[in-house]
Amino acid sequence: MIPVSPRTQPGLVTETDRRFMAAAIALGRRNNGRAWPNPSVGAILVRKGPAGPVVVGRGTTAPGGRPHAEVIALGEAGAAARGATAYVTLEPCAHHGKTPPCSEALVREGVSRVVVGIEDPDPRVRGKGLDLLARHGITVVSGVLAREAERLHAGHIRRVLSGRPHVSLKLALSADGFIGRAGDGQVAISCPLSKAYAHTLRVENEAIMVGIGTVLADDPELTCRLPGLLERSPIRVIADADARTPPAAKIVTSARAIPTWIVVAPDAPESRVGPLMDAGCRIFVAERTALGRLDLSDLLFQLGREGITRVVSEGGATIARSLLEAGLADELHFVHSPKVVGDGGVPALAGLNVAAIERNPRFEVVEKRRLGDDTLVHLFAREIG
Numbered sequence: 001m002i003p004v005s006p007r008t009q010p011g012l013v014t015e016t017d018r019r020f021m022a023a024a025i026a027l028g029r030r031n032n033g034r035a036w037p038n039p040s041v042g043a044i045l046v047r048k049g050p051a052g053p054v055v056v057g058r059g060t061t062a063p064g065g066r067p068h069a070e071v072i073a074l075g076e077a078g079a080a081a082r083g084a085t086a087y088v089t090l091e092p093c094a095h096h097g098k099t100p101p102c103s104e105a106l107v108r109e110g111v112s113r114v115v116v117g118i119e120d121p122d123p124r125v126r127g128k129g130l131d132l133l134a135r136h137g138i139t140v141v142s143g144v145l146a147r148e149a150e151r152l153h154a155g156h157i158r159r160v161l162s163g164r165p166h167v168s169l170k171l172a173l174s175a176d177g178f179i180g181r182a183g184d185g186q187v188a189i190s191c192p193l194s195k196a197y198a199h200t201l202r203v204e205n206e207a208i209m210v211g212i213g214t215v216l217a218d219d220p221e222l223t224c225r226l227p228g229l230l231e232r233s234p235i236r237v238i239a240d241a242d243a244r245t246p247p248a249a250k251i252v253t254s255a256r257a258i259p260t261w262i263v264v265a266p267d268a269p270e271s272r273v274g275p276l277m278d279a280g281c282r283i284f285v286a287e288r289t290a291l292g293r294l295d296l297s298d299l300l301f302q303l304g305r306e307g308i309t310r311v312v313s314e315g316g317a318t319i320a321r322s323l324l325e326a327g328l329a330d331e332l333h334f335v336h337s338p339k340v341v342g343d344g345g346v347p348a349l350a351g352l353n354v355a356a357i358e359r360n361p362r363f364e365v366v367e368k369r370r371l372g373d374d375t376l377v378h379l380f381a382r383e384i385g
């Protein structure tokens with residue numbers, strides 16, 4: 001966990017501060033899934049008006065990571081930024097990257113107070129942004145809605161601190177604990193609202209990962225099919241040790257439109273890898289575990305090196321179990337349906353106990369709510385990074 005800044009002093013944070021930070025977090029969330037390799041930061045500039053606070057500028061880190069959120073918000077505010085309070089989900093940067101640092105821009109435009117969610121763990125920043133602001137006489141408060149900001153930036157934090165992306169695991173479970181029926185292709189377990197929820201997860205993540213078993217059983221597209229959001233489909237990552245992905249699979253025939261990355265073991269037959277490459281898939285090679293399965297940790301670190309910060313896995317059961325057992329699942333979206341699968345059901349986590357995982361102290365329940373006919377249990381690892 002990122003330590004909360006000692007700059008946060010009790011009494012300095014008001015309810016209004018928390019409200020605007022919540023709004024900045026919602027704004028930041030908009031570009032999760034497409035700001036990578038950068039975090040999707042939210043920034044709001046607020047001035048005191050005669051009838052209460054007035055928002056004069058808003059920004060979210062742009063797709064691809066630049067411009068940064070603060071620069072967009074400052075541009076929108078223009079001269080109105082002078083004397084304003086800036087609410088920023090992540091500490092403003094202090095480094096000269098492709099653009100000058102945001103903390104300098106906030107000083108230059110005359111912002112008088114900066115309220116931050118969490119400090120940036122990136123070694124180029126890590127407190128330097130807050131120091132620069134403070135040195136210029138700006139009032140700095142850090143740690144406002146820190147847990148929520150940490151969850152927003154879990155991908156960035158995890159990748160910067162440990163080199164791998166943040167991993168979400170989404171599973172739709174029948175009332176009798178199954179995710180499908182063997183040999184039956186896709187069985188409708190979740191309701192339409194839960195399916196829409198699953199597709200928003202695809203938008204908010206940069207990559208979607210499934211095992212080869214799912215490709216062979218379902219021939220899925222793994223795209224985002226919410227209206228207008230197809231272009232925000234994630235990169236499709238297939239864990240496929242033996243390169244069994246059929247060249248006719250939908251994820252292969254559409255690989256030139258939406259990227260497909262297939263991860264194989266070093267001994268995967270070249271005769272099967274070749275046609276996948278020819279169809280436009282990118283091939284990665286990861287080690288096998290002692291059990292002969294693909295080493296998901298190796299796979300994830302490779303994704304981290306590519307700049308991927310957030311991955312969602314929709315199973316199947318084997319990959320879900322492997323992620324949980326290896327401590328690689330950081331966020332869980334368990335959708336419980338009242339439907340019953342009955343005979344021939346495929347156990348959700350290849351034998352792991354779902355109820356025990358929901359009670360595991362490694363996770364905390366951050367949300368539990370109805371999704372149409374279903375119930376969502378949303379858990380998040382207590383330790384991020």
Ligand code: AOF
Binds near residue numbers: 038065090093103125
């Ligand atoms: C901010 N505001 O909106 C974002 C920040 O490669 P660069 O120069 O764009 O820098 C990337 C780093 O900047 C990234 O690792 C993270 O530390 C920070 N991201 N900072 O002030 C923003 N996206």
Ligand code: ZN
Binds near residue numbers: 070093094101102
């Ligand atoms: Zn910046």
